[in-house]
Amino acid sequence: MIKNNSLRSNSLYIAKHFTLQQIVMLSKKGPRIREIYITPIAVTDPPLLNAAGLHAPYALRTVLELVTEDGISGISEIPGNADVDAALESSRDLLMGQDVFQLNTIRRLLIERFGTDSSADRGLAPWDQRKLVHIFSAVEVACMDIIGKVTHKPIVDLLGGKMRDAVPFSAYLFYKYAGAGGELGFGKDEQATGWAAARQESALDPEGIVAQAKAMCESFGFQSIKLKGGVFEPRQEVDAIIALHKAFGADVPLRIDPNALWTVDTAILYGKEMEPYLEYLEDPVRGQENMAIVRKALKTPLATNMCTTSFDEIPSSITLGSEDIILSDHHFWGGLRASMTLAGICSTFKRGLSMHSNSHLGISLAAMVHLGAALPSMDYALDTHYPWQSDEIITQGRFRFEDGAVQVPSEPGLGVELDRQALKKLHENYLACGLKKRDDEIEMQKVIPGWKFKSVRW
Numbered sequence: 128m129i130k131n132n133s134l135r136s137n138s139l140y141i142a143k144h145f146t147l148q149q150i151v152m153l154s155k156k157g158p159r160i161r162e163i164y165i166t167p168i169a170v171t172d173p174p175l176l177n178a179a180g181l182h183a184p185y186a187l188r189t190v191l192e193l194v195t196e197d198g199i200s201g202i203s204e205i206p207g208n209a210d211v212d213a214a215l216e217s218s219r220d221l222l223m224g225q226d227v228f229q230l231n232t233i234r235r236l237l238i239e240r241f242g243t244d245s246s247a248d249r250g251l252a253p254w255d256q257r258k259l260v261h262i263f264s265a266v267e268v269a270c271m272d273i274i275g276k277v278t279h280k281p282i283v284d285l286l287g288g289k290m291r292d293a294v295p296f297s298a299y300l301f302y303k304y305a306g307a308g309g310e311l312g313f314g315k316d317e318q319a320t321g322w323a324a325a326r327q328e329s330a331l332d333p334e335g336i337v338a339q340a341k342a343m344c345e346s347f348g349f350q351s352i353k354l355k356g357g358v359f360e361p362r363q364e365v366d367a368i369i370a371l372h373k374a375f376g377a378d379v380p381l382r383i384d385p386n387a388l389w390t391v392d393t394a395i396l397y398g399k400e401m402e403p404y405l406e407y408l409e410d411p412v413r414g415q416e417n418m419a420i421v422r423k424a425l426k427t428p429l430a431t432n433m434c435t436t437s438f439d440e441i442p443s444s445i446t447l448g449s450e451d452i453i454l455s456d457h458h459f460w461g462g463l464r465a466s467m468t469l470a471g472i473c474s475t476f477k478r479g480l481s482m483h484s485n486s487h488l489g490i491s492l493a494a495m496v497h498l499g500a501a502l503p504s505m506d507y508a509l510d511t512h513y514p515w516q517s518d519e520i521i522t523q524g525r526f527r528f529e530d531g532a533v534q535v536p537s538e539p540g541l542g543v544e545l546d547r548q549a550l551k552k553l554h555e556n557y558l559a560c561g562l563k564k565r566d567d568e569i570e571m572q573k574v575i576p577g578w579k580f581k582s583v584r585w
């Protein structure tokens with residue numbers, strides 16, 4: 128009797144929420160992938176400096192669109208790299224005809240074809256250069272976008288439901304040369320106003336960094352601040368942190384990220400000096416062992432997106448005690464569900480969890496917001512490069528930040544739709560700019576001939 132009742136209410140629910148076509152399809156099999164579009168794009172990016180050199184005038188991204196037999200489209204965005212695009216391209220035959228609900232099967236098929244990335248494949252750069260994690264992420268997010276549309280649920284609900292209505296982000300400051308990137312390169316759009324004008328200014332000393340922080344926080348309402356370090360000799364970067372503290376006061380948490388360029392001694396010396404000012408110190412040194420030594424010497428928590436970047440590295444991270452906070456990134460941890468698994472591991476081992484970013488557009492931001500909304504706890508505002516980008520490829524236009532936070536989309540799936548005209552234009556940028564993968568060292572050499580990346584500099 129109970130069984131019959133629940134059967135009847137299930138049928139009523141399905142009749143109310145699904146079209147006839149979807150009911151027929153669901154009663155047979157899940158929605159199957161019929162079309163796959165892989166579109167590399169080049170996004171205007173200002174001349175930002177980091178440990179590996181200089182951002183090119185365009186940041187590369189790849190947009191994946193999967194379309195089901197009944198025309199439901201799911202999208203995702205990952206960092207652009209011609210090798211990852213080629214691997215995605217060669218997974219076409221595997222993905223075609225797959226039921227988007229069967230994410231475990233899809234993952235298994237991809238592993239069978241590509242194997243698994245090793246930790247060493249990540250590389251020494253501040254960003255991750257692995258292949259498979261990016262492919263997992265691209266395919267999973269696009270499938271989940273479709274699953275959300277079919278079930279009329281936002282992705283956050285597929286991750287276990289919303290723990291907050293808006294997701295807080297931190298201001299992400301960069302030392303930079305003057306200019307806006309893209310066609311303007313190091314040039315200037317004299318018509319620009321507000322943050323669009325401020326983001327063109329150079330910032331090469333503590334005063335420039337404070338001015339950048341004020342302009343960014345005023346426009347986006349950010350309530351915590353991260354400085355990308357590893358660019359100048361540490362004294363200058365520590366002075367920038369002290370200047371930020373003076374300008375913003377103790378209520379605005381500060382972080383600095385030298386991307387592992389400091390020696391253990393440098394990190395301990397300047398880490399101690401910055402103890403009164405920092406919320407956390409991100410990747411001061413290279414490798415879990417060195418991080419563990421610095422962590423023992425400082426009261427400030429250490430965060431990482433460089434020394435513990437895969438599930439394989441968790442056991443040694445715990446044994447050594449290499450960091451307090453892991454900066455997850457669904458593009459690098461193999462998707463949104465894997466990032467939820469990471470959240471569970473962090474909570475078990477009393478690690479904090481926050482989020483890392485790279486130059487990105489709104490499809491990635493939407494995915495980050497759904498994930499951020501589902502995380503059981505949020506002790507730190509997440510990273511985003513979004514204010515540095517001006518292009519967009521979603522029909523709703525650029526996301527808005529209120530008091531530094533983004534509202535969690537409530538529409539089904541990611542809650543954003545592809546702007547095909549904008550996608551076409553940014554793909555044309557990609558074809559015209561000739562970049563095939565990120566190489567900040569080469570960009571830096573265009574300004575400082577002979578400049579070389581060093582894995583540890585100071």
Ligand code: GKR
Binds near residue numbers: 512
């Ligand atoms: O965009 O230059 C940059 C950053 O250095 C980025 O590539 C890093 O991956 O933001 C990142 C970080 O926190 O290390």
Ligand code: MG
Binds near residue numbers: 386409432433
């Ligand atoms: Mg970092």
